[in-house]
Amino acid sequence: MGRKGTLSFVLLLGGIACFVSGFIPEDINWLIITLSLVGKFGIAAAFAIVYVYSAEIFPTEYRSVGIGACSMCARVGGILAPFIASTADIYTPLPLLIFGALSIASGCLVILLPETVGCNLPQTLQESEDFGNSNEEEHGTLLLAFLYALSTSCARPKLLVF
Numbered sequence: 001m002g003r004k005g006t007l008s009f010v011l012l013l014g015g016i017a018c019f020v021s022g023f024i025p026e027d028i029n030w031l032i033i034t035l036s037l038v039g040k041f042g043i044a045a046a047f048a049i050v051y052v053y054s055a056e057i058f059p060t061e062y063r064s065v066g067i068g069a070c071s072m073c074a075r076v077g078g079i080l081a082p083f084i085a086s087t088a089d090i091y092t093p094l095p096l097l098i099f100g101a102l103s104i105a106s107g108c109l110v111i112l113l114p115e116t117v118g119c120n121l122p123q124t125l126q127e128s129e130d131f132g133n134s135n136e137e138e139h140g141t142l143l144l145a146f147l148y149a150l151s152t153s154c155a156r157p158k159l160l161v162f
Contacts (some may be wrong), residue, residue, distance in 0.1 A: 002117040003053040005109060007046055012043020018102025022093030036096065043103060047074070048079030056116040059128040 001009070021035035051067070058066030087094040114131050122128035 002115045003049060004054070004113055004115045005052055007049045008044045008107045008110040010045040010049065011103050011110060014039045014046065015103030015105075017042060017108055018096045019104065022100065023094035026092070033039075038093075039096075039100065039103075043099075046103075046106075048124070053113075053116065055130070056121055057113065057131065059122040059125050061123075062125065125154045 007155050012122045017035045017090070018039035021039065023124050026032070050070070053065060054070045055067055056119045087098065114133075119131070122131045
């Protein structure tokens with residue numbers, strides 16, 4: 001499935017679980033806790049994947065700066081998290097809705113990034129800018145093949161990498 005697909009999946013899983021748990025009545029506490037833990041799992045998995053994925057996207061000469069910038073943004077998110085959690089004083093499920101919506105949006109935006117599985121990693125800034133554009137026709141063909149395989153009941157797409 002690749003890093004892009006896996007990252008998108010776990011972000012969407014975590015986001016949907018958190019978002020849905022915000023709408024569950026408070027008397028069904030076990031379901032809220034279960035969905036919140038599924039959301040926590042999704043976000044923790046995304047956090048682990050994003051460091052590997054981001055290191056592959058940045059060119060070699062700027063990789064340490066790129067990883068440092070990503071780490072800084074993650075720490076800013078960690079600083080803001082308690083403030084978002086304090087919005088529960090306004091409306092109890094609001095933190096779950098905010099975290100869920102941000103995770104769902106992130107999971108959708110990851111689709112716009114290039115896939116790194118089976119590709120030569122960029123070495124220069126120009127290669128990094130061109131990364132993902134060179135295989136646009138190939139990805140379109142793979143997407144069409146995947147959709148065709150899903151529409152036929154006898155085919156099962158095992159070898160397609162997104």
